[in-house]
Amino acid sequence: MARNTTRAEPGQRDLSDDQRADPLFVRSIERAMQVLSAFHHADAPLSLSEIAQQAQLDRSAAQRMVHSLRMMGYIRRDPTGRGFVPGIRILDHTLDYLRLDPLVRRATPVLQELRKIVRERVDLSLFDDLRVVYAVRLQSKRQNFYTTLVGHSVPTFCSSGGWAILSKLPDAQVRDILDRSDRQPFTPETITEVPAILQKVTETRDQGYALGISQILTGEIAVGFPVLDATGAPVAAIHVAGSQAEWTPEEFTRNFVPLASEAARAISEY
């Protein structure tokens, strides 16, 4: 799998109540979603055969699915040339997700306020087991493409937001998450050893925020803060991210930790 892009794998199941894998799927919809998920590993339009392969389906079965998904607007032909790409109706569900998630609703105005003051990138990322998924992204001037995208995700084990979340989980669960993570480094700086990560988590637990330097992107510096639900369990994190070219870690934390920390507390329900 060609993957030079920063992206974590989606979790397989509903975490909230830990149901184990259940063979009682509605199969056809599982297949349909596999077809749509074929694009997760793509970096260009997919042909039918490629979709069939990714979705573990017959070419003809894949074609039927693609046909139906096209009729509904979830897939469309690539405007230029061959193959298929995701369709715009996807974005309708995106909107539903964002509108209906109480966390996103609460967080957005707070983060806007924060962004206005700090003038660096500000994000909300949602805890999803081995990864955290960006749901709100408020850009700064310096950007790359991926730092603007909703839905982008990074591993929990090596992001400042992830550490912030881990710092609020019981040790056993932290261990479990680290054990199940595929701890591939993104940069030479990425911390991949379990003891070192545990060290970082402890540190985070003590000081109330996580500091990540060049963990995902070389030259990026970020502070992460946990967001808690009404029971005190971590459900998300907020980040402030900037460039090492402009900030020393000390300056960065001194400037942003107090404000961002307060924002995180404002969003939390605990």
Added chain:
Amino acid sequence: MARNTTRAEPGQRDLSDDQRADPLFVRSIERAMQVLSAFHHADAPLSLSEIAQQAQLDRSAAQRMVHSLRMMGYIRRDPTGRGFVPGIRILDHTLDYLRLDPLVRRATPVLQELRKIVRERVDLSLFDDLRVVYAVRLQSKRQNFYTTLVGHSVPTFCSSGGWAILSKLPDAQVRDILDRSDRQPFTPETITEVPAILQKVTETRDQGYALGISQILTGEIAVGFPVLDATGAPVAAIHVAGSQAEWTPEEFTRNFVPLASEAARAISEY
């Protein structure tokens, strides 16, 4: 239907090559997507019965679908209290959409540059028949919740971006779109009469941009520019939007039209 929020209805089919409605759906996946689409009309978590009703399904059939969709992470229980909400896996598909759409890729850096200069809200909206769907949103300081959301859509007939797109379509198609549109006003200012809209479109055709004042949101002023594909057909629009409290229409256009117009041309392939 309770709808005080600004939202257009999704189009039913693939527009690119105009396939008429085809009964050869894969039915079960149609039903599955109806279940997910039940949230389009919701403004709070939905119970099984509500989902069943929206999706035109038996309560038990709905429960099977919901179960499967939950196992896959496309639906989750509302964290607090009863009911279901969309699940985070939705955002994986959002990412695929945004990553793989060549238009979004090309437009993002250009819009970032534009945003840096104009310091007002800058958007990319994608043409989808009767509506335009926001895919890239770069905020300014003043915001409301909905002006930050990817996937949000507004009607083509009454938005500056929509007019910009219409101005590049043949008259017959413009008429067709206007005829099929449910031309409900959003504000007292909203232009709903076909002749007046055609007038606006002609004006836009002449001057190369569309000026919208309080069309969707009272007090909002926006300029829209068409984005063309390689064949010269309009596929999207870019907007710069600000507040009437800060700008007269003349000042606004004088300041932003030249830059934004150039940006739109840079994104276009024609």
Added chain:
DNA sequence: CAAAGTGTATTGCCATGCGATACACTTGCA
């Protein structure tokens, strides 16, 4: 000008999803 790709359409058989039914639990009203 084959050969190997695209994407599309049709058809029959049997896996599979719907609907009926039952149940455990919570909430609200009498």
Added chain:
DNA sequence: TGCAAGTGTATCGCATGGCAATACACTTTG
């Protein structure tokens, strides 16, 4: 307190509807 009307969940048989096979038109490749 009890019962009615809500939640959400689980199981199972039958008929429906989706998979696989097959065929074809078209484009790009060598």
